Amino acid sequence: xxxxxxxxxxxxxxxxxxxxxxxxxxxxxxxxxxxxxxxxxxxxxxxxxxxxxxxxxxxxxxxxxxxxxxxxxxxxxxxxxxxxxxxxxxxxxxxxxxxxxxxxxxxxxxxxxxxxxxxxxxxxxxxxxxxxxxxxxxxxxxxxxxxxxxxxxxxxxxxxxxxxxxxxxxxxxxxxxxxxxxxxxxxxxxxxxxxxxxxxxxxxxxxxxxxxxxxxxxxxxxxxxxxxxxxxxxxxxxxxxxxxxxxxxxxxxxxxxxxxxxxxxxxxxxxxxxxxxxxxxxxxxxxxxxxxxxxxxxxxxxxxxxxxxx
Amino acid sequence: xxxxxxxxxxxxxxxxxxxxxxxxxxxxxxxxxxxxxxxxxxxxxxxxxxxxxxxxxxxxxxxxxxxxxxxxxxxxxxxxxxxxxxxxxxxxxxxxxxxxxxxxxxxxxxxxxxxxxxxxxxxxxxxxxxxxxxxxxxxxxxxxxxxxxxxxxxxxxxxxxxxxxxxxxxxxxxxxxxxxxxxxxxxxxxxxxxxxxxxxxxxxxxxxxxxxxxxxxxxxxxxxxxxxxxxxxxxxxxxxxxxxxxxxxxxxxxxxxxxxxxxxxxxxxxxxxxxxxxxxxxxxxxxxxxxxxxxxxxxxxxxxxxxxxxxxxxxxxxxxxxxxxxxxxx
Amino acid sequence: xxxxxxxxxxxxxxxxxxxxxxxxxxxxxxxxxxxxxxxxxxxxxxxxxxxxxxxxxxxxxxxxxxxxxxxxxxxxxxxxxxxxxxxxxxxxxxxxxxxxxxxxxxxxxxxxxxxxxxxxxxxxxxxxxxxxxxxxxxxxxxxxxxxxxxxxxxxxxxxxxxxxxxxxxxxxxxxxxxxxxxxxxxxxxxxxxxxxxxxxxxxxxxxxxxxxxxxxxxxxxxxxxxxxxxxxxxxxxxxxxxxxxxxxxxxxxxxxxxxxxxxxxxxxxxxxxxxxxxxxxxxxxxxxxxxxxxxxxxxxxxxxxxxxxxxxxxxxxxxxxx
Numbered sequence: 001x002x003x004x005x006x007x008x009x010x011x012x013x014x015x016x017x018x019x020x021x022x023x024x025x026x027x028x029x030x031x032x033x034x035x036x037x038x039x040x041x042x043x044x045x046x047x048x049x050x051x052x053x054x055x056x057x058x059x060x061x062x063x064x065x066x067x068x069x070x071x072x073x074x075x076x077x078x079x080x081x082x083x084x085x086x087x088x089x090x091x092x093x094x095x096x097x098x099x100x101x102x103x104x105x106x107x108x109x110x111x112x113x114x115x116x117x118x119x120x121x122x123x124x125x126x127x128x129x130x131x132x133x134x135x136x137x138x139x140x141x142x143x144x145x146x147x148x149x150x151x152x153x154x155x156x157x158x159x160x161x162x163x164x165x166x167x168x169x170x171x172x173x174x175x176x177x178x179x180x181x182x183x184x185x186x187x188x189x190x191x192x193x194x195x196x197x198x199x200x201x202x203x204x205x206x207x208x209x210x211x212x213x214x215x216x217x218x219x220x221x222x223x224x225x226x227x228x229x230x231x232x233x234x235x236x237x238x239x240x241x242x243x244x245x246x247x248x249x250x251x252x253x254x255x256x257x258x259x260x261x262x263x264x265x266x267x268x269x270x271x272x273x274x275x276x277x278x279x280x281x282x283x284x285x286x287x288x289x290x291x292x293x294x295x296x297x298x299x300x301x302x303x304x305x306x307x308x309x310x
Numbered sequence: 311x312x313x314x315x316x317x318x319x320x321x322x323x324x325x326x327x328x329x330x331x332x333x334x335x336x337x338x339x340x341x342x343x344x345x346x347x348x349x350x351x352x353x354x355x356x357x358x359x360x361x362x363x364x365x366x367x368x369x370x371x372x373x374x375x376x377x378x379x380x381x382x383x384x385x386x387x388x389x390x391x392x393x394x395x396x397x398x399x400x401x402x403x404x405x406x407x408x409x410x411x412x413x414x415x416x417x418x419x420x421x422x423x424x425x426x427x428x429x430x431x432x433x434x435x436x437x438x439x440x441x442x443x444x445x446x447x448x449x450x451x452x453x454x455x456x457x458x459x460x461x462x463x464x465x466x467x468x469x470x471x472x473x474x475x476x477x478x479x480x481x482x483x484x485x486x487x488x489x490x491x492x493x494x495x496x497x498x499x500x501x502x503x504x505x506x507x508x509x510x511x512x513x514x515x516x517x518x519x520x521x522x523x524x525x526x527x528x529x530x531x532x533x534x535x536x537x538x539x540x541x542x543x544x545x546x547x548x549x550x551x552x553x554x555x556x557x558x559x560x561x562x563x564x565x566x567x568x569x570x571x572x573x574x575x576x577x578x579x580x581x582x583x584x585x586x587x588x589x590x591x592x593x594x595x596x597x598x599x600x601x602x603x604x605x606x607x608x609x610x611x612x613x614x615x616x617x618x619x620x621x622x623x624x625x626x627x628x629x630x631x632x633x634x635x636x637x638x639x640x
Numbered sequence: 641x642x643x644x645x646x647x648x649x650x651x652x653x654x655x656x657x658x659x660x661x662x663x664x665x666x667x668x669x670x671x672x673x674x675x676x677x678x679x680x681x682x683x684x685x686x687x688x689x690x691x692x693x694x695x696x697x698x699x700x701x702x703x704x705x706x707x708x709x710x711x712x713x714x715x716x717x718x719x720x721x722x723x724x725x726x727x728x729x730x731x732x733x734x735x736x737x738x739x740x741x742x743x744x745x746x747x748x749x750x751x752x753x754x755x756x757x758x759x760x761x762x763x764x765x766x767x768x769x770x771x772x773x774x775x776x777x778x779x780x781x782x783x784x785x786x787x788x789x790x791x792x793x794x795x796x797x798x799x800x801x802x803x804x805x806x807x808x809x810x811x812x813x814x815x816x817x818x819x820x821x822x823x824x825x826x827x828x829x830x831x832x833x834x835x836x837x838x839x840x841x842x843x844x845x846x847x848x849x850x851x852x853x854x855x856x857x858x859x860x861x862x863x864x865x866x867x868x869x870x871x872x873x874x875x876x877x878x879x880x881x882x883x884x885x886x887x888x889x890x891x892x893x894x895x896x897x898x899x900x901x902x903x904x905x906x907x908x909x910x911x912x913x914x915x916x917x918x919x920x921x922x923x924x925x926x927x928x929x930x931x932x933x934x935x936x937x938x939x940x941x942x943x944x945x946x947x948x949x950x951x952x953x954x955x956x957x958x959x960x961x962x
Contacts, residue, residue: 145655151945152659152938154900156915160922161930165670241781245904248783249919261781268787268908272795279791283784290779370865393871401868408866413859417958418881427877428867464957480867 040303047299050292057289061107068101073256081275090281103281106258109170110240111289113259116174117239118232121181126228128182129189130216134197144190147183155180159242160251168254173246177239185231189224196220226304233297237290244286260286315385316343317487317520318367323379323389325362325371325544334592336362338544339379341618344488349514349521351531351538351552353567357588359544360524364490368404369396383487402432405486407510409493411473415465421476422461425449428483448479451516452509471502475509482513489514490522495530507534528571532556537625540564543588543599546619550626560628562604562636598629606636641953644961645946652942656935663934664703671925673719706931715932720924725932728917733936735813736913739832739902744895747837747844752880752887754841755848760875762853770845777842786835786908793831811910832909836902840894847890851883858882885955889948896944900937 041047060067069088076096084091090099132140150158162176196202197220205215240260246252247261248268255262260282267278325337337359344350352360366377367388381388383403388396408414416424425445430436436444442461449457452475465473474494481489491510495503511534514521523535531538532552539549540563548561559565566584586603589595597614601607611631619627630636672678674689690696694705709716715726758767794806809815809828818824855861856879864874903915910916914937921929953959 145658148655149659149662152655152941153663153934154897154937154941156903157900157918157934157937160918161666161670164922165666237779241779244781245783248781249903249907250923264781264784264787268783271787271790272799276791276795279784279787283781283788286781286784287776287779291775294775294779368866370862397868397870399868400866406863406866408859408863410859414863416858416860416864416878416882418956419878427864427869431868431870431873466958477863480863483867 037303041299044295044299044302046295047302050295050299053288053292054296057107057285057292058111061104061111064101064104064108068098068104070098070101072101072105073097074101081278083274083277091277093278094275099278099281102258102263103260103285106260106263106282107285109253109257109259110243110261110286113170113174113177113243113253114236114240114289114293117177117181117243118235120174120178121235121239122185122228122232124178125182125185125231126189126224129186130193130220130224132186133190133193134212134216134220136194140190143186147186150180150183155242156245156249159246160249163246163251168251170253170257170259173243173252177242181235181238185228185235188227188231192224192227193220196223226301229304230297230300233293233300237293237297240286240289240293317346317384318344319380319382320363320367321380321382323363323366323381324377325359325366326376327372328374328376329592331592333376335594336375336544337366338594340541340544340546342539342546342549344520344522346487347514347518347520348536349523349534351523351525351535352541353525353528353531353538354541355526355588357543358541360541361492362544363541364406364492364522364524368400368406368490369393370400398432401428401486402484403486404488404490405481405484406490406492407474407477407481407494409495410497411470411477412465412497414477415473417465420462420464421445421449421468425461425476425480425483428480432484444483445479448483449476451482451513452476452479453505453512454479470498471505474498474502474506478506478509478513482517482519485517486519488520488522490524492524493526494523496525496527503530510534528556528567540567543594545599546627546629547600548626548628548630549619550623554623554626558623558626560622560626560633561600561630562606563600566603598631606632608632641950641961645950648946648949652946656938656942659938660707660931660935661700661703663938664706664931665699667927667930667934668699668702671927671930673927675719675925710932710935716928718921718926718929720921720926720929725929728929729914729932729936732912732914732917735911736899736902736906736915738813738829739836739905739911739913740895740898742829743833743836743840743898744891746833747840748887748891750837751841751844752848754845755852755887756875756880758845758849759852759856759879760871767849770849774842774846777838780838782835782839783904783908785838786831786905789831789834790908793834810908813911828909832905832911835908836898836905844887844891844894848883848887851886852879855879855882885952885959888951888955892944892948892951896941896948899940899944900934 064072074097076092079092079096081094081096082088082092088098088100090103093099093102128143132143158180159176162179163173166172166176202215202219205219210218243252243259244261244264247259248265250265252261252265253259255266263282264279264286267275267282270276270278320343321341323337323340324335327334327336340359340363342350352363354360362371362375365371366375367381369388369391371377377389379389383399388399391399415421419427422442422445425448426438426441429441429444445461446457449460454460454472454475460468460472465476468476474497478491478494481491489510494510495506498506507530510521510523513519521534523531525531535552537549537551538555540547540555540561542563548555548559548564550560555564556568559568563584566582569582570584584603589599589602595602595613598604598607598612598616601612604612616629616631619629621627622633673693673695674686678686694702697705713726715724715729717723718725718728721728754770758770761767790810794808794810797803798806807827808830809824810831811828813825813828815824815828852875856875858878860882861874861878864878869877900914900918902911902913903919905911906913906915907919914933917929918933920926921933950961953961
């Protein structure tokens, strides 16, 4: 498929594809618009703050082995549940585990699921949307009808059913959430591709005999970077919340694995008791993550879509 | 020349917008007068400041605009009034007809409701029946057939020309002293254009309102205006009676505009475009703003600060400092 | 209009058929309908039930049998409770509709009020405050909101002021012995309605602010100002009126999602609605309830989406449904 060194001379505006088309390759080769987008993003103060918060969360959670005050699951049954104090900043649970450490360790799964779902569902949706929009006809018809089906079935029910049937390991949860989440971005990408493929330069590339895959990769995808990147951030937020909701309902990550969702699920029994403080930290962690991701998403939207600014 | 004070007297009107890239001048030291019942045509390309000037009179510029100078209606200052005081003027003393009636009319309200609103805002005493009667009367005045039946229709049920007529009806609802017609025919077909201009003319005869006709189309002002003001990059380049402007244009820009106009009386076909572009609004050179595109430009005289437009004959002013040399050069 | 509605309903039949088949298949492959009976180790009963349900036939035939029974009003019996599925879904739908009705009404009015305020005073301190709150509302997991609300509005005041009962209840819709719309009902309703509306108010108020501000940039607003119409009147008569159609559409479409989407709220507050019914059936592997449940929810979603389009057409004179 990768036919390099085309026999027909490529238009001057089309740079040669590098041997290995890496992830950020197309952006770094073309510094103009990328740098403009970066500058716009950096001007969005909340978005920059969001990036910093996410970095801190990622370092804290994935570096928990070195950074957390206690090792994972270190119990102190004699101590039992204690409210937040100097020794245990977020207190301890009924097994005497340091709650801050538990929150950090649980964050690994929550964040990994969020990121995994976002990347997977966006990739899937972008590919489906591109194919549907570019080829049209029955391909488009079939994929879009399938996407429509997802509209009439309540998401939570479908997710619970799928996880019940397929098991609830974190990998399955990622696959199931991504399997449900691709429709949104697929619609957006399809609409964009539909209008882009009528553009003169795409027409021109087709007339010149540029292979279809190359047209999609070199001419259409770069135009979709904005919506795709924004979608990744929005789906991280949605996935983190959905995972926690599923865990709360008993369909998500199962103990002894812990995520913020199932920590909250366990703490939900503590409403109205002296241990109600256990409710706050995991929820706040989710809130902080989603808030930061949404700010980053806003910043990205502004960075890629200058017209959308007020 | 006129012993009675003019209806509207604008002096040194300047409009600047604050932007990220620094202040942008939209209207530059503009002065003009409008006599009661007369029609002043303001001609210029888009971006020449003609709309900004008229919106400044109504206090309808966005908050980023900074307006200085003076504009007196019947000797009463309009600029710098609070919005609540301007509301009383708008629609009653000065009314506007915007271009593109489709978007200028509220798509969710019937034409009748929008006409009634225009009247009721300034006269709370009228009953619903009276408002309806007045709305029918107004639609009839602008030549809409079976107005009573048309009253309850929505803008999208009207044709383009009828929408523009409805907008004119809304403008004259309170017998304003001045009717600002901002490109009233730009969005219309040529045949409909003529009809709409005819409506404006008839309305003016019936109500005696003065008209400020803003357009980029010299052909439109030719039949309607008493006087014409030519604007360029926010400044007045020339002003005079219709015949003065059309038969004895003084400014090279006006000449260029006329040369670019198709005319029936001259079969000689080449229309001459004016070369170049107007100056960028945030990068205004000193001196004559048109000199970069002017073939008569003098590197010395035209770069110096311009004096106020001077008379070349009675009532005919131009900002061009080389007007006499150009005239003798032909 | 009538032909439009009829055509939309006809179009939704194949969608429903396909969706229900996929769900039927998914539910049947996930759960064994005879799981309970297998514990009894009675081969004759097992064989009889297998034959009655057609379990030895292909999925398509099974689906056909089920659909035929379903359409003739025979929705089957729940393996979990032994009751008629139609009655269970009927009563669950009743509870859920109460939550949807109050919740959507409350959320829509509040969101519209916030949107109007924010649009009228764009970039004011109040506008920023509502913006910040809406970001919080969207970022909070709904079940966490519920737990916090119980803690803050029910448990804490009860403990603080040593009350016999919490000021707001958080179990069910009525106390034993109560029914109908009385004060007891109201005290039960506040927390679940608040829980389900936090996210709705947050996103709807953003939407209404955005559409109002967009309406305010319209040329017809400039025309109204040129007529001398006061700002407040422009906001209500012109901007609000013009943003109402998209707002109602969004509200109706989100409301459609609530039929099966109140799982969390109903679980937290033990409201015997559709979400609760789904969870219970799911945990018990009650396929005979799950399949009709999904069908009913899908129908409700389709109807509400149709309602959204009709609402739009009624509110916007430019749209004619044909």
